[in-house]
Amino acid sequence: MTIGEVVLLTGASGWLASRVADALLKDPLTPNAFLIVTDIAKPRLEADNVIAVQADLTDNDQIDSLFTTAYGVPDTVYCMHGIMSRGSEDNFDLGLKVNVDSVRSLLETTRKHGNLKGKSIKFIFTSGLAVYGGPLPPIVEPDTSPTPQSAYGTSKLISELLINEYTRRGFIDGRILRLPTVIVRPGQPAAATSAFLSAIIREPLKGEVAICPIGNSFDSPQTELKTWVASSKSILQNLIIAKHIPASKFTPHTRVVCLPGFTTTVREMLEALRQVSGPEALRRVVFRDDETDRRIVRSWPEKADNSYALSLGFVKDEGGMVPVVRRFKDDVQAGLA
Incomplete structure (x- = not known):
């Protein structure tokens, strides 16, 4: 058997990582790709x-075994596992163990096997808006200082710093992607604070009730809360694009890239739901204001500068929320979501 490019992908039982795996298998720029996909389930x-492996990534021996399968040492690692934002906030110790300690172990293993093969393995890490917090400028620029206000954001920033340092030293070829909030995610709600932003679209389009933890009604002042989002379609495209960008194109001092997104409010999302699927769909949204969720979401950026990411070849959404909701409705009707 001739082995082509080998990609290791962690967190592969999750919705986003599983879609990345599917996209890699169809990527015309990665012909004859071989995948090692792993998760706690x-x-x-x-x-x-494809080799699918159940593994506990807090165990160093199990991490090492992912680099010694029949496919050999991976050429690229997608690090996409973790305890999500609200889960990290509620269980601080577990969040650190999974979101920091296991990432460092994965970095060390990538470094070790890369050295043995005499190559710098690509290491693509999914970070997010949670690394920001406190007073922020109207537009987050590439040099805006991250000041996380949550356990999840803190753990992501720690891992970012490690990946930058490992890249600076030539141990790996890091690519750190700060994802906007991804909408609309199919499947079951995740333990992420941002999960409701998908739920308030997804569940009503399926004829189910959704809980909105921001405000007590559609017209509540809290629903004017702004957030930075991107469609699942553009996020998936950009996660594949990240693998193909030459290392020389990144700025010398950091491998952090804020992926392109657009600004919306909770109310605009609900209004798009009403435009696409009528007032009956909107009535399926039940408001139960949650101060913790509101505090965490309010600490995230409302807008980021897309220019650096676009210069690297990443893509952005066009047209705001309505096309995103309409596309997801089409997926629901086709049985794809």
Whole structure:
């Protein structure tokens, strides 16, 4: 068997990482790709060129075993596992163990096997808006200082710093992607603070009730809360694009990139739901204001500068919320969401 490019992907039982795995198998720029997919629950992806492994990434020996499968040492690692934002806030110790300690162990293992093979393995890390907090400028620029206001954001920033340092020293070829809030995610709600932003669109389009923890009604002042989002379609495209960007294109001092997004409010999202699917869909949203969720979301950026990311070749959404909701409705009706 001739092995082509090998990609290791962690967190592969999660919705986003599983979609990245599917996209890698179809990527025309990665012909003959071979995937090693892993998570605490064995990923369900099945294909001739996929090895699915159940692994606890807080165990160093289990991490090492991912680099010694029949496919050999990966050429690229997608680090996408973790305890999500509200989960990290509620269980601080577990969040540190998974979101910091296991990432460092994965970095060390990537460094070790890269050295043995005489190559710098690409290491693509999904970070997010939670690294920001406190008083922020109207537009987050590439040099805006991250000051996280949550356990999740703090752990992501620690991992970012490690990846930058490992890259500076030539141990790995890091690419750190700060994702906007991804909408609309299919499947079951995650333990992320931002999960409601998908739920208030997804559940009503499926004929189900959704809880909105921001405000007590559609017209509540709190629903004017702004957030920085991107469609699942553009996020998936950009996660694949990240693998193909030459290392020389990144700025010398950091591998952090804020992926392109757009600004919306909770009310605009709900209004898009009403425009696409009518007032009956909107009536399925139940408001239960949650101060903790509101505090965390309010600490995130409202807008970021897209210019650096676009100069690297990443793509952005056009047209705001309505096309995003309409596309997801089409997926629901087609049984794809």
